Amino acid sequence: MQLLQQKIINEGTVLSDHVLKVDAFLNHQIDPQLMVEVGKEFARRFQNDRITKVLTIESSGIAPGLMAALELGVPVIFARKRKSLTLVNDLLTASVHSFTKNETSDISVSQKFLEPTDNVLIIDDFLANGQAALGLANIVELAGAKTAGIGIVIEKSFQDGGLLLRDKGFKVESLARIQSLQGGKVTFVEDLEVVR
Amino acid sequence: MQLLQQKIINEGTVLSDHVLKVDAFLNHQIDPQLMVEVGKEFARRFQNDRITKVLTIESSGIAPGLMAALELGVPVIFARKRKSLTLVNDLLTASVHSFTKNETSDISVSQKFLEPTDNVLIIDDFLANGQAALGLANIVELAGAKTAGIGIVIEKSFQDGGLLLRDKGFKVESLARIQSLQGGKVTFVEDLEVVR
Numbered sequence: 163m164q165l166l167q168q169k170i171i172n173e174g175t176v177l178s179d180h181v182l183k184v185d186a187f188l189n190h191q192i193d194p195q196l197m198v199e200v201g202k203e204f205a206r207r208f209q210n211d212r213i214t215k216v217l218t219i220e221s222s223g224i225a226p227g228l229m230a231a232l233e234l235g236v237p238v239i240f241a242r243k244r245k246s247l248t249l250v251n252d253l254l255t256a257s258v259h260s261f262t263k264n265e266t267s268d269i270s271v272s273q274k275f276l277e278p279t280d281n282v283l284i285i286d287d288f289l290a291n292g293q294a295a296l297g298l299a300n301i302v303e304l305a306g307a308k309t310a311g312i313g314i315v316i317e318k319s320f321q322d323g324g325l326l327l328r329d330k331g332f333k334v335e336s337l338a339r340i341q342s343l344q345g346g347k348v349t350f351v352e353d354l355e356v357v358r
Numbered sequence: 359m360q361l362l363q364q365k366i367i368n369e370g371t372v373l374s375d376h377v378l379k380v381d382a383f384l385n386h387q388i389d390p391q392l393m394v395e396v397g398k399e400f401a402r403r404f405q406n407d408r409i410t411k412v413l414t415i416e417s418s419g420i421a422p423g424l425m426a427a428l429e430l431g432v433p434v435i436f437a438r439k440r441k442s443l444t445l446v447n448d449l450l451t452a453s454v455h456s457f458t459k460n461e462t463s464d465i466s467v468s469q470k471f472l473e474p475t476d477n478v479l480i481i482d483d484f485l486a487n488g489q490a491a492l493g494l495a496n497i498v499e500l501a502g503a504k505t506a507g508i509g510i511v512i513e514k515s516f517q518d519g520g521l522l523l524r525d526k527g528f529k530v531e532s533l534a535r536i537q538s539l540q541g542g543k544v545t546f547v548e549d550l551e552v553v554r
Binding site for chain 1: 416
């Protein structure tokens with residue numbers, strides 16, 4: 163997605179070979195018009211997948227998830243991050259390991275919002291190790307519903323999350339795929355979507 | 359706002375005389391089309407206030423804040439909740455006391471996203487004691503910017519936050535004002551906005 167790549171180049175900051183800061187337009191300050199375009203692009207890529215719900219995770223997934231849901235004409239649910247299992251019995255809960263923070267935490271969704279007939283599109287801002295997306299897919303599975311696809315705003319293709327999710331058979335669509343952040347420079351994976 | 363009041367009546371749950379659960383359309387599952395209308399209504403009410411930025415707080419403020427910002431044609435920033443002061447020196451930080459949880463926590467915004475020339479619209483999902491909105495207004499003040507107004511999706515008018523903020527001179531616009539939740543029933547404040 164050209165507009166997003168341009169935004170990353172113009173307003174993103176490479177902090178290290180593994181860390182890209184996009185707090186100017188995605189996960190602290192948000193560019194609403196960019197989110198509209200992101201939502202449209204997700205809707206286009208999943209238009210034939212009969213999506214009934216969008217599922218994302220607080221906080222940075224909410225903006226792209228909301229806009230994708232708006233375009234698809236379905237509700238969006240955001241999973242809550244929790245430090246430990248609560249004793250509330252109407253929650254669907256999955257553990258998510260963060261390699262960055264080296265800690266495991268729980269994410270939860272009220273079971274009343276996911277039904278076995280749901281065809282769920284999972285949306286998140288970043289894909290690195292794939293653990294958050296896997297946790298969301300686990301929650302969908304706990305509900306007896308189906309993960310129809312996973313939509314990512316920025317995929318760090320030099321980490322193993324994309325491979326992990328695609329190996330499991332998930333349809334993963336990333337709007338920007340970063341091959342490398344080496345030397346303080348953002349290099350994108352050649353966009354195969356365009357010529358497909 | 360008629361559509362919002364109807365949604366509260368149809369899909370909200372009164373849990374006690376003080377607690378209204380709106381996780382079906384506002385703060386867990388979100389109705390994107392309702393958020394579009396909420397954004398339009400905020401934009402209408404603050405259209406003459408020369409807003410340059412929307413400021414909200416994670417996680418439940420993001421959806422209404424994003425849609426207001428989209429309609430106003432400005433960026434939105436969401437404050438991060440933090441348990442303690444980080445040692446990062448480019449953060450604007452305010453303390454927010456939660457009467458519900460009886461604890462004080464910090465909220466923060468990167469100072470690079472707020473400038474003295476900014477005219478800020480603060481958006482939040484709920485107004486009860488007004489502490490979150492005050493914390494956000496403190497951050498605006500720390501940046502040397504101006505709080506042009508405070509937009510609230512649901513105000514619990516039987517709590518003192520609305521009075522507190524209006525007494526301080528803030529222009530507060532709430533899209534639904536709840537007078538009482540007694541007897542398991544939602545009673546709205548007569549909507550004076552309509553006849554104004």
